[in-house]
Amino acid sequence: MYVTSELCPVSDALAFLAGSWRVERTVRDLADDVTGTFTGTTDFTAEPGGGLLHFESGTFAWRGVARPAERTLRYLPDETPGTAVVRFSDGRFFHGLDLRDGHHIADHPCSADLYRGEFEVYDADRWRTVWRVKGPAKDLVLTTDYRRT
Template sequence: MFSPVPDVLAYLAGRWTVIRTLEDLSTGATGEFRGTADIQPSGDGTCALFVEDGELTWGGTTNQAGRTLHLLPRPDGTADVTFADGRPFHDLDLRSGRWAVHHPCGRDRYEGTFTVVSPDEWQVRWRTAGPAKDHVQQSVYRRAPSLPPGH
């Protein structure tokens, strides 16, 4: 069962914990990203900034990792998602609680599925196939607990 979201930016606003598993299907290698995602209005109010920060463990090595995306609101409660440099990534419509997208990247193709599990959890699955990549990423986002004032 999916939880419908009438306004994607209102739902996503705030701080989330992120656990992402990664698997390279061609080699069997696996990895994990653990961190946070902060989704806040941009300084100029034109979009929301989606900033992930954490640690990626891959091949026995752990490094800092992160990314920034822009969520540009549409009047119907959906959004366009762009990379930090403004290049288009995909659209995002969670009004039914589930959304499928695709993104060409060179000759590879990313197929994504977004699922709203509850008011405090959503998940994303990316399957990437092509000559350069053959992998699956599965992410679970859980709303981070609020800190008491002064912390």
């Protein structure tokens, strides 16, 4: 867990994210009082035509069972210089991303649940996301720390 009172402004989200990151995530199911973990890597690699392909892979441990897990997202330049739009691998919109003041909040409705993400940049090599998922189907907190490799 990072504790800091200072956030690091990022003039270009895509340039900041490019490269490889070590990932540590906790997943707390508040309804069932269960906590799981994900450990692995996230690689942001350049896509032809601009943007970054985000590929995350590692091990997710939940209720005593560890299994491989992965996901792919696309980070594309947004209309405002230095900002990005995040899309799922199939092209659907996920959320915008503006780290110019080192902090961003994004909402993503998913059926009747709401995903609210908070992004914080601590320095050139560390950042965090906290997703709060609330609704009739889910009551979760996902906290992910990224450290550049």
